[in-house]
Amino acid sequence: MDPFWAVISVLLGLVLGSFFNVLIYRLPRHESIVKPGSHCPHCGRPVRPWENIPVASYLVLRGRCAGCGWRIPLSYPIVELMTGVAALLLYGLVVTPAIPAMHSCGLVVQICLTVLVLLLVIPLAIIDLFNFIIPDVITLPLLVCAALLSFLPGGITPLQCGLGILAGGGSLFVVAIAGEYIFKKDEVMGGGDIKLMALAGAVFGWQTAFLTIMMAAGIGSVGGILMIAFKKFAREHRIPFGPFLTLSLWIAVLWGDRIISLYFSFVDKAFG
Ligand SMILES: [Zn+2]
Known part of the structure; x- marks a missing residue:
């Protein structure tokens, strides 16, 4: 397993996990997954780009909306972390062994x-x-x-x-x-x-x-x-x-x- 691509996989996984949170919140509510941009479901405050960094933003904001203090569900960073780990597993166990036969x-x-x-x-x-x-x-x-x-x-x-x-x-x-x-x-x-x-x-x-x-x-x-x-x-x-x-x-x-x-x-x- 190439360490460089392993790190890239984790980072891509974290970002994808952040998108999965959007799907998890919006699909059951039949909302569009692109519009409007991410916002706090409680006060409607748009999420600034620096507040949208997987896991890190949750830690910096201590799990609360910067506008109204609404508690961001713990499931958000968990889904991001899970997807990061999942991407690493897929890179190591699915993609890497298949490369010679590709x-x-x-x-x-x-x-x-x-x-x-x-x-x-x-x-x-x-x-x-x-x-x-x-x-x-x-x-x-x-x-x-x-x-x-x-x-x-x-x-x-x-x-x-x-x-x-x-x-x-x-x-x-x-x-x-x-x-x-x-x-x-x-x-x-x-x-x-x-x-x-x-x-x-x-x-x-x-x-x-x-x-x-x-x-x-x-x-x-x-x-x-x-x-x-x-x-x-x-x-x-x-x-x-x-x-x-x-x-x-x-x-x-x-x-x-x-x-x-x-x-x-x-x-x-x-x-x-
Ligand atoms: Zn808020």
Whole structure:
């Protein structure tokens, strides 16, 4: 890993995280993401350029609006830091190992799509955490792009892409229908989760989609119990599934091969 590009990745990640905060605040409110410029939601004071520096400005302003003293949510610097770390992980674990093989156009596209999707699921997860929705404006265009780009040689094939959509979106769709039938609740699994996993399958294939769903169910059951125990985010006992899917997708894409081979060596030892 090249230290110079590692630092650049973190800085780009921090700036991107700052933009993600805009998406997280405005998308659920159906506001434009470009106009008006950043302003304090409490007093409307425009954010000066020096107050818009990721993490640093939050620390300098001690977490308060310079105009009215409104407490800036801690989620702002956290999202910025998370995106910075995410960008570093993507540079080190996705981009760097792929550089020697980057002569096919399809592979370059595949890497770009991987980075783009893994970054954009961050604001989606946070939006779902606070609002119980995963906006289609991000998932659907990416899904269409992924399906079209699969026709380029060198990356995922159209067949793998289609199987991935079925594995990711289709299996959650079945769970949603079964859940409605069994629990007689109108929405056990949101449509946003289904589209998110269809996208994951389209970009990363059916194996990653299945691994993601299985891990999310595991992490989700533990996390869900904790959330209810601490009465956090568990409004009417509803728990957003998107954050668990996102965390699992990251683990499945970055370390999925290792997890699967560990699993099979464990099965071999236990039953072989
Ligand atoms: Zn203010």
